[in-house]
Amino acid sequence: MRSLPITISLPLLLTACVSNPLHESAADPQACKANPLAVQVMGSGGPIADDDRAGAGNIVWIDGKARVIVDTGPGSFLRHAEAGVEFQDPYVILLTHLHGDHAGGLPGLLNNGSFSGRKDPLIIAGPDGSENLPATSEFLDALIGAQGAFPYLSSYLDDAGPLPKITVRNINTRRDDVQAVSGLTDVTIEAISVHHLEVPSLAYVIRTKGKRLLFSGDQSFLSTGFVEATRNSKPDLMFMHNAISMADGQPRGLHRDGRSMGEAAASAGTKKLVLTHHMQRALDD
Numbered sequence: 001m002r003s004l005p006i007t008i009s010l011p012l013l014l015t016a017c018v019s020n021p022l023h024e025s026a027a028d029p030q031a032c033k034a035n036p037l038a039v040q041v042m043g044s045g046g047p048i049a050d051d052d053r054a055g056a057g058n059i060v061w062i063d064g065k066a067r068v069i070v071d072t073g074p075g076s077f078l079r080h081a082e083a084g085v086e087f088q089d090p091y092v093i094l095l096t097h098l099h100g101d102h103a104g105g106l107p108g109l110l111n112n113g114s115f116s117g118r119k120d121p122l123i124i125a126g127p128d129g130s131e132n133l134p135a136t137s138e139f140l141d142a143l144i145g146a147q148g149a150f151p152y153l154s155s156y157l158d159d160a161g162p163l164p165k166i167t168v169r170n171i172n173t174r175r176d177d178v179q180a181v182s183g184l185t186d187v188t189i190e191a192i193s194v195h196h197l198e199v200p201s202l203a204y205v206i207r208t209k210g211k212r213l214l215f216s217g218d219q220s221f222l223s224t225g226f227v228e229a230t231r232n233s234k235p236d237l238m239f240m241h242n243a244i245s246m247a248d249g250q251p252r253g254l255h256r257d258g259r260s261m262g263e264a265a266a267s268a269g270t271k272k273l274v275l276t277h278h279m280q281r282a283l284d285d
């Protein structure tokens with residue numbers, strides 16, 4: 001039962017309900033989409049395959065459609081099928097950063113999409129690059145560009161060809177302010193740069209139906225700009241990535257420990273905090 005996605009529904013009421021997939025009555029991974037607004041966790045794992053969690057990924061369901069995808073970790077292909085995600089539905093795929101446990105499932109989803117008959121364009125947004133890491137556009141080129149690893153999917157990136165057009169947005173990770181990603185008719189998306197050692201990384205704020213969802217991504221205690229930008233913003237749901245303790249011998253500057261996550265959530269005035277991106281060494285702590 002642990003392999004099922006976790007359903008967190010946000011009915012248009014004051015309280016969010018959290019269904020526990022370990023409980024028999026919540027065993028239907030396709031129940032989530034029946035809510036007018038819901039977030040469904042596709043993968044709650046981290047980079048180490050030490051249990052049966054898929055890599056990081058979340059879906060925002062709006063009126064029965066999987067409109068926003070946040071991260072596409074390994075295992076996304078299976079989880080999207082279990083949850084009933086249709087490739088025609090997303091407006092945008094948001095990548096928090098280009099580590100394999102967050103973006104490694106993207107080629108499989110795009111390959112799947114080539115069978116979908118989708119005509120509408122799709123936005124993929126993610127961080128700009130650095131000296132050592134590619135920008136999101138370079139990442140897509142390396143995967144599905146004409147000179148990339150899967151060139152048969154390259155018509156996603158050009159105007160000709162049968163596949164729907166993907167518009168790639170590189171978001172500036174050197175800015176401290178809140179940046180608009182997309183102002184769709186029924187959902188507003190903003191990005192905030194976060195500190196994740198040397199990796200250009202982003203948090204995302206998604207606002208729809210009067211609710212505010214904050215996806216913090218992988219971030220360390222050095223993400224002071226994030227704390228400033230989200231102070232007292234009162235997200236209805238905030239997702240933080242649980243990763244490591246600050247015990248001796250643990251790396252610094254990659255992730256927050258439990259205390260630091262709590263402080264960031266409290267500063268934002270978070271109504272409900274969801275911990276995800278788990279590894280055994282963090283869960284044991």
Ligand SMILES: [Zn+2]
Binds near residue numbers: 097099196218
């Ligand atoms: Zn990471």
